[in-house]
Amino acid sequence: xxxKDKFTIVVFSGDLDHAxxxxxxxxxxxxxxxxxxxxxxxxGLNIIRKNEGGIKSKGLKRKMLNFINRGGTxxxxxxKFNMLGLGTxxxxxxxxxxxxxxxxxxxxxxxxxxxKLIACTTSMEMMGLDxxxxxxxxxxxxGAAYFLNEASKSKVSLFI
Amino acid sequence: MKADHxxxxxxxxxxxxxxxTAEKIKELKPGEVLEILSxxxxxxxxxxxxxxxxxxxxxxxxxxxxxxxxxKKTHD
Numbered sequence: 001x002x003x004k005d006k007f008t009i010v011v012f013s014g015d016l017d018h019a020x021x022x023x024x025x026x027x028x029x030x031x032x033x034x035x036x037x038x039x040x041x042x043x044g045l046n047i048i049r050k051n052e053g054g055i056k057s058k059g060l061k062r063k064m065l066n067f068i069n070r071g072g073t074x075x076x077x078x079x080k081f082n083m084l085g086l087g088t089x090x091x092x093x094x095x096x097x098x099x100x101x102x103x104x105x106x107x108x109x110x111x112x113x114x115x116k117l118i119a120c121t122t123s124m125e126m127m128g129l130d131x132x133x134x135x136x137x138x139x140x141x142x143g144a145a146y147f148l149n150e151a152s153k154s155k156v157s158l159f160i
Numbered sequence: 161m162k163a164d165h166x167x168x169x170x171x172x173x174x175x176x177x178x179x180x181t182a183e184k185i186k187e188l189k190p191g192e193v194l195e196i197l198s199x200x201x202x203x204x205x206x207x208x209x210x211x212x213x214x215x216x217x218x219x220x221x222x223x224x225x226x227x228x229x230x231x232k233k234t235h236d
Contacts, residue, residue, distance in 0.1 A: 005213070028175035031182035032213045098173055109179070 004035040006154035010147065013160060014043030014071070015079035016088060016103065022160045023106035029156075030113035038110070039147045041120035044160075045127065046071035047103065048117060048134050057128030065127060073103045111137035118142050161219065161230050163195035164188065170226060174202045178210050181231065185216065188233040193219065196229040203227055 007029040011022045022038065029036040040048050049071030057066050081087035095102065101109065111117065117138045124130065124141065131141060151157040167184045169177040177198050188194055196207065204221060207229045211218035219230035 024175050027179055031175065031179045032210055033182075034213075099171055099176075100173060101176070113179075 004033055007034040007036045007156045008151045008154045009038045010159045011038055011040045011044035011047065012042050014046035016076035017079050018160050019047045019076055019103050023103060023110055026110050026115045027106060027113060030115050036115040037118060037150050038115060039118050039120060041123045045119060045123055045129060047076065048119060048138050050133060050135050059128065062128030076103060107137050163230060164192040166195045169196055169198040173200050174206060177203050178206055185233055190233050190235055192233055194231045198227050203229060
């Protein structure tokens with residue numbers, strides 16, 4: 001086949017349901033021989049943050065933000081019907097019932113199938129996060145111009 | 161329909177049958193046929209679409225309770 005089709009996704013949301021959709025599409029794209037890049041910005045960065053580790057950000061405002069906004073796949077919530085965690089817990093059980101992969105598993109699958117995970121540098125700076133805040137599957141950090149350049153060469157580009 | 165290889169995706173839902181098919185097809189030689197067994201109704205639309213994008217040949221499907229989909233590998 002000729003050059004691979006490109007597929008770019010901006011992941012803005014840090015909600016569990018949005019993350020699932022984004023990663024399912026990314027993994028499917030990779031299975032369809034597409035070159036997939038995911039750009040994580042704003043709350044989307046929470047999805048690729050490490051589950052463990054303390055708050056290392058500098059300055060009071062950023063420490064406060066990261067205290068209430070820890071990030072990590074284990075802390076993702078549904079965008080609707082979270083109900084103090086009960087709704088999210090139930091949804092996770094329902095996913096298990098039908099052997100649906102978790103966000104954690106999807107991130108690993110995406111990485112193994114060649115999906116590029118890229119963190120947005122400006123959001124990182126504003127929120128006081130560095131590359132060490134993210135899990136090992138994250139490939140690189142980049143800015144808006146890099147995304148737009150990739151998106152302009154893509155057949156499919158989504159904002160989630 | 162006769163197949164050279166078989167893949168059991170019963171109990172798996174979108175996009176897992178497609179992801180597994182993409183992995184499995186790597187093991188086949190061009191010209192060989194893969195049979196995919198699934199109970200996810202979405203596969204009836206998904207597999208022809210996957211074939212169109214990847215260039216492999218969709219040979220058809222049989223439905224008796226479970227769905228059997230046949231794909232011929234056309235290239236490496």
